[in-house]
Structure formats: C-alpha cells, structure tokens
Amino acid sequence: xxxxxxxxxxxxxxxxxxxxxxxxxxxxxxxxxxxxxxxxxxxxxxxxxxxxxxxxxxxxxxxxxxxxxxxxxxxxxxxxxxxxxxxxxxxxxxxxxxxxxxxxxxxx
Numbered sequence: 001x002x003x004x005x006x007x008x009x010x011x012x013x014x015x016x017x018x019x020x021x022x023x024x025x026x027x028x029x030x031x032x033x034x035x036x037x038x039x040x041x042x043x044x045x046x047x048x049x050x051x052x053x054x055x056x057x058x059x060x061x062x063x064x065x066x067x068x069x070x071x072x073x074x075x076x077x078x079x080x081x082x083x084x085x086x087x088x089x090x091x092x093x094x095x096x097x098x099x100x101x102x103x104x105x106x107x108x
Contacts, residue, residue, distance in 0.1 A: 008067075008073070010067055010068055010069050013065065013066045014065055014073055015062065015063070016073060017061070017063075019060035020060065024059060026060070026061075027058055036056065036080065047067065048067065049068070050065065052066065
C-alpha cells in the first residue's frame with residue numbers, strides 16, 4: 001500500500017527533519033556544517049524558500065522553512081543533497097540523507 005501524500009501548501013511554514021541513513025553522522029567538521037548552510041541558502045534563494053530557523057546536529061538536521069511554491073521545499077532539499085554529499089565527502093555514499101519528516105502547518 002503506498003504512503004499517503006504529504007500535505008504541502010505554499011506560504012505555510014514546514015518543519016523538515018533530515019537524518020543520516022541508519023542514524024550515521026552527516027557532519028564531521030565545522031566546514032561541513034558551513035558548506036551545508038551555504039548550499040541551503042543558495043538553493044533557498046533560487047526556489048524562493050525562506051529559512052526561519054535551523055538546528056544542525058551531528059547526525060540530523062531540523063529546518064523551519066516556508067516556500068513560495070508548493071514544491072519549493074522538496075526542490076531545495078534535493079538540490080542540497082546533490083551538492084553537499086559529493087562535494088564534502090566524496091568517499092561516502094551520495095545517498096547519505098533520509099527525509100525523515102515534513103510537518104506542514106506549524107502552529108505558534
């Protein structure tokens with residue numbers, strides 16, 4: 001049975017949780033975190049996605065984002081995954097991230 005489609009609506013904040021596959025570390029140095037944030041900022045600017053808050057842990061990330069288009073957050077996360085993994089850790093699998101959860105409609 002296929003999973004239910006996520007509810008995504010432009011203009012509403014979403015809590016995005018990413019984690020490493022099998023809870024493996026995804027950040028090894030401060031430069032990894034900085035590079036992730038730079039890629040996230042560039043992709044967000046291209047797709048008109050605002051980043052309101054973030055938490056970068058060793059093996060996972062929390063992001064609070066609002067997109068101007070319904071598919072904006074998904075496109076940003078795809079771009080970040082494609083840029084970050086091969087560039088910073090070429091000896092690791094490019095499939096390092098799992099989008100664990102997209103929580104739409106964050107309340108105050």
